[in-house]
Amino acid sequence: MATLPDVVFAGTNGDAVTDIAAYEAAGGFGALTRALTMAPDDVIEELNASQLRGRGGAFFPTGRKWSFLPKPEQMPKPHYLVVNADESEPGTFKDREIMLRVPFRFLEGCLIAAHAIQSTHVFIYIRGEYQQEFEVLRDSLEAMRKRKLLGKVAFVLHRGAGAYICGEETALLESLEGKRGQPRTKPPFPAVAGLYAAPTAVNNVESITTATSVLEMGGTAYAKLGVENSTGTRVFSLSGNVANGGNYELPHGFPLKDLIYDVGGGIPGGRPLKAVIPGGSSTVILTADEVERATLDFDSMTSLGTAIGSAAVIAIDDRCCMVQLGIRVSQFYEHESCGKCTPCRVGTHWSTQILEKLEDGRASQADLDLLLSVAERVNGKCLCPLGDTAMIAITSYVDKFRDEFQAHIDQGGCPFAGESSLEGILAPVAIHSASAHGEALEGAHV
Amino acid sequence: MSLAEQIQDIRAQYPNSLSAVMPALQLAQTEHGGWLPPEAFREVADALDLTPAYCASIASFYDMFRLAPVGETLVEVCTNISCGLAGAQQVVEGLEREIGIRAGETTSDGRFTLRTVECIGGCGWATVVAVDNRHRLQVKPEDVSALVAELRGEAAGRGDDGDAA
Numbered sequence: 001m002a003t004l005p006d007v008v009f010a011g012t013n014g015d016a017v018t019d020i021a022a023y024e025a026a027g028g029f030g031a032l033t034r035a036l037t038m039a040p041d042d043v044i045e046e047l048n049a050s051q052l053r054g055r056g057g058a059f060f061p062t063g064r065k066w067s068f069l070p071k072p073e074q075m076p077k078p079h080y081l082v083v084n085a086d087e088s089e090p091g092t093f094k095d096r097e098i099m100l101r102v103p104f105r106f107l108e109g110c111l112i113a114a115h116a117i118q119s120t121h122v123f124i125y126i127r128g129e130y131q132q133e134f135e136v137l138r139d140s141l142e143a144m145r146k147r148k149l150l151g152k153v154a155f156v157l158h159r160g161a162g163a164y165i166c167g168e169e170t171a172l173l174e175s176l177e178g179k180r181g182q183p184r185t186k187p188p189f190p191a192v193a194g195l196y197a198a199p200t201a202v203n204n205v206e207s208i209t210t211a212t213s214v215l216e217m218g219g220t221a222y223a224k225l226g227v228e229n230s231t232g233t234r235v236f237s238l239s240g241n242v243a244n245g246g247n248y249e250l251p252h253g254f255p256l257k258d259l260i261y262d263v264g265g266g267i268p269g270g271r272p273l274k275a276v277i278p279g280g281s282s283t284v285i286l287t288a289d290e291v292e293r294a295t296l297d298f299d300s301m302t303s304l305g306t307a308i309g310s311a312a313v314i315a316i317d318d319r320c321c322m323v324q325l326g327i328r329v330s331q332f333y334e335h336e337s338c339g340k341c342t343p344c345r346v347g348t349h350w351s352t353q354i355l356e357k358l359e360d361g362r363a364s365q366a367d368l369d370l371l372l373s374v375a376e377r378v379n380g381k382c383l384c385p386l387g388d389t390a391m392i393a394i395t396s397y398v399d400k401f402r403d404e405f406q407a408h409i410d411q412g413g414c415p416f417a418g419e420s421s422l423e424g425i426l427a428p429v430a431i432h433s434a435s436a437h438g439e440a441l442e443g444a445h446v
Numbered sequence: 447m448s449l450a451e452q453i454q455d456i457r458a459q460y461p462n463s464l465s466a467v468m469p470a471l472q473l474a475q476t477e478h479g480g481w482l483p484p485e486a487f488r489e490v491a492d493a494l495d496l497t498p499a500y501c502a503s504i505a506s507f508y509d510m511f512r513l514a515p516v517g518e519t520l521v522e523v524c525t526n527i528s529c530g531l532a533g534a535q536q537v538v539e540g541l542e543r544e545i546g547i548r549a550g551e552t553t554s555d556g557r558f559t560l561r562t563v564e565c566i567g568g569c570g571w572a573t574v575v576a577v578d579n580r581h582r583l584q585v586k587p588e589d590v591s592a593l594v595a596e597l598r599g600e601a602a603g604r605g606d607d608g609d610a611a
Contacts, residue, residue: 078461087567088564088565088567089565090526090527090528090564090565090569091527091528091565091569092565092567092569093567093568093569093570093571096567121461127567128472128508128510128579129510129566129567129576129579130567131579131580132580132581154459156459156460158465158468158469159468159469159472160468160508160510161468161471161472161508161509161510161511162508162509162510162511163507163508163509164564175468176465177462177464177465178462178464178465178466178467178468178504179464179504180503180504180507181507181508196461196462237569237570238570239528239569239570239572240527240528240531240532240569241531241532245528245569245570245571245572246570246571247570277527281526281527281565312569314527314528314531314569316531317531320531325527328525328526328527328530329527332526332564332565335564336564338507421530421531421533422530422531422535423535424535425525425530425534425535426525426535426538426549426562427525427562428509428525428561428562428563428564429549429550429561429562
């Protein structure tokens with residue numbers, strides 16, 4: 001395999017660079033120094049030249065997002081940079097590795113972004129489950145403070161408390177304001193009325209970290225990496241039935257099957273690949289045939305009717321029952337629905353119920369039609385994409401593995417007969433509702 | 447420093463004091479041994495000029511705020527897609543056997559709480575087991591008895607030898 005460019009993880013040689021002196025010695029904070037000599041609009045122009053698009057999942061051009069904020073003279077309110085470090089899309093674990101291995105490149109990017117949008121307040125909303133990442137950022141910020149690298153910019157590390165929905169930017173802002181994390185009606189968009197109703201840029205950790213690289217190498221040079229409409233590199237999170245799961249930084253346009261078979265070492269036991277979820281659990285599933293012709297970029301994924309999303313690639317081998325996969329995915333969205341919009345709150349519950357009926361062999365033909373009809377009545381009817389993406393993902397399992405769903409009806413139960421890799425998987429058990437009675441089990445529970 | 451004083455320090459970081467409610471509840475939860483009894487809501491409410499009901503409405507929204515007592519050691523197993531494909535269910539069942547409770551329960555001596563959770567972001571290193579929020583990676587069913595023995599052997603204090611990537 002040819003040498004692949006490292007951009008986000010440049011200079012790490014696979015390790016973590018958590019020592020500020022080592023980061024500086026390798027040219028760290030040079031991008032910040034350069035940015036601070038530039039006018040804010042010129043920094044935005046550099047980002048536009050790079051054609052960097054958001055790495056959180058929506059792929060929105062980063063420079064353009066920053067340019068939407070009114071200038072302080074047009075709107076004399078504080079401007080805020082909010083970094084979305086609430087990574088929680090199932091399959092995605094790239095931002096945590098970025099925060100652990102290149103914390104200074106990430107924090108340098110925060111300062112560059114703050115300069116570009118003329119903000120002196122940076123809020124990093126980090127998911128509550130990321131304890132070690134929180135500590136690394138806290139210590140790294142302290143090291144930067146001691147070296148007087150923060151200038152006038154105040155940082156707040158705000159820890160989430162376990163709510164997938166807070167990855168949605170307006171829910172995140174509500175949560176940061178001390179409310180339940182429920183999405184807002186848009187417009188107004190955060191660029192105009194975001195945190196505390198003031199102009200706010202909300203960016204993903206990897207986008208912000210890449211901004212440092214763009215300022216280092218220049219936007220035009222960055223745009224030469226990757227492919228048209230998907231410039232640069234991406235940190236892909238590879239998981240599922242694959243020999244070497246982990247994060248791999250690759251240029252956009254890299255063949256999906258090479259990620260699984262060359263980089264990832266293939267499917268354990270040489271089993272056949274059945275399907276791949278290409279961009280996190282919210283994306284349309286790909287069949288093994290589609291994987292053959294897919295490349296990891298926006299255009300290829302769009303042409304296959306799916307999305308590159310959060311670049312979380314989940315490989316699934318032939319042992320997995322697609323109805324069980326549907327149940328587990330539906331349970332997740334049902335659990336994480338914030339409850340604000342009825343179609344999502346109720347629709348995700350219905351979808352779980354119908355899929356469980358199918359799996360148990362209690363379903364008729366009409367139930368399969370009902371599942372698709374429920375999905376249709378959720379799509380496009382809510383404030384945020386949570387319910388939509390749940391339904392789009394689940395209906396894609398039905399569309400592409402219809403025979404398997406049909407077999408559950410025709411055979412009156414699961415054709416895998418207890419041998420599916422997801423057999424019996426337990427959904428989350430909340431302590432909220434669990435009684436802490438401490439009743440000991442008698443003997444083994446299998 | 448008292449809880450009320452710590453909350454005032456947090457409050458000073460934010461342009462709007464309401465923003466301090468989550469970090470204040472997180473502190474209160476630690477002070478109260480890992481969960482939020484009714485007096486914790488009163489303390490946070492008093493410190494931030496809110497009502498206890500408002501604080502409870504925030505806590506009930508987020509999965510990591512606990513409204514019932516938990517054991518000294520909280521063991522959480524991810525059972526989302528990637529961990530599930532890697533055999534998370536066998537890890538859960540192994541933990542249930544070794545600890546002697548079902549997922550969602552606490553041992554009668556208050557030593558352990560076991561539960562299953564949604565994706566905690568270690569998918570490539572499945573199965574992920576969080577012990578007091580420190581992630582153990584690539585846990586296999588055969589690793590479970592050694593893990594539980596290790597946790598039983600630990601002093602009453604919280605284990606903090608996390609080895610996340």
